[in-house]
Amino acid sequence: MPTIVHEFDWPDRVVVGTIGQPGSRTFYLQVRDGARIVSVALEKQQSALLAEKIDEMLDQLMSHTGNPFSIPTSTPVELVDNDPLDEPVAEEFRTGSMSLAWDPSTVQVVVEAYPLVEGEADEFDEAAPEPEDVLLVRMPVGTARAFAKRTREVVGAGRPLCPFCGEPIDEDGHTCALPGSP
Numbered sequence: 722m723p724t725i726v727h728e729f730d731w732p733d734r735v736v737v738g739t740i741g742q743p744g745s746r747t748f749y750l751q752v753r754d755g756a757r758i759v760s761v762a763l764e765k766q767q768s769a770l771l772a773e774k775i776d777e778m779l780d781q782l783m784s785h786t787g788n789p790f791s792i793p794t795s796t797p798v799e800l801v802d803n804d805p806l807d808e809p810v811a812e813e814f815r816t817g818s819m820s821l822a823w824d825p826s827t828v829q830v831v832v833e834a835y836p837l838v839e840g841e842a843d844e845f846d847e848a849a850p851e852p853e854d855v856l857l858v859r860m861p862v863g864t865a866r867a868f869a870k871r872t873r874e875v876v877g878a879g880r881p882l883c884p885f886c887g888e889p890i891d892e893d894g895h896t897c898a899l900p901g902s903p
Contacts, residue, residue: 727752727759727813728857730827735860737768737872738806743879744891750816750834751806752858758807761834761856762815765876772872774821775830775865782823782862790828792862800867814854830865832858 729735734753739746748763750771763771783792817837824831834856860868880889886898 722853724851725854726857727854729754729759730859732858732860732864734802734807735858735864735868736802736804736806737763737772737868737875739875739878740806740810744889746879748875749806749810749812750832750856750858751810752856753807758811759813759856760806760810762812763834764816765879767816767819768872769876771819771821771832772869772876775832775869778821778823778830779862779866779869790825790862793866796867796870797863800863802867802871813856816856824859827859829859829861832856832860834858 729752732752732754735751737748737750739748741747746765748765748768749760750763750768751758751760779792782788782790783794814836816834818835820831820833822831822833823829835852836854838852880891882888883890883895883897888895888898
């Protein structure tokens, strides 16, 4: 069966958002172009790393002499998106691996998300099956900067961390793993 590629070249919206309460949230990468919406589930750590790597990429591109790609240093105010995910959220797949690239011909950040594969294939297995689905998103630099900012805020909006052990503190309390801490 051929791979279904959910491709968005100039999406109207691309965001990370969550469903659920802190401690049991599900993270989604959601892309919309007109009436077409695709949502893929992510881990919190994948979301945080994606935002970090996008910012690193943009900062590196911005450092080129004369900033030839007009990379913004901060999020353009007109691109701030604090709205919730578009409903209903229909998960296409749970993300396993992701890739991040730069397309200088269109001056866009390119994100690819691949489904989680149950039972990792042998690293020497050249006959690994093609993924059933792939999400391919191309976003302009301002949108990418806004995406990274929002994603960091969404990730940071979870449960507060214990200042002693760094573990999340639940609503009903926390038993710190470090001796001598409260």
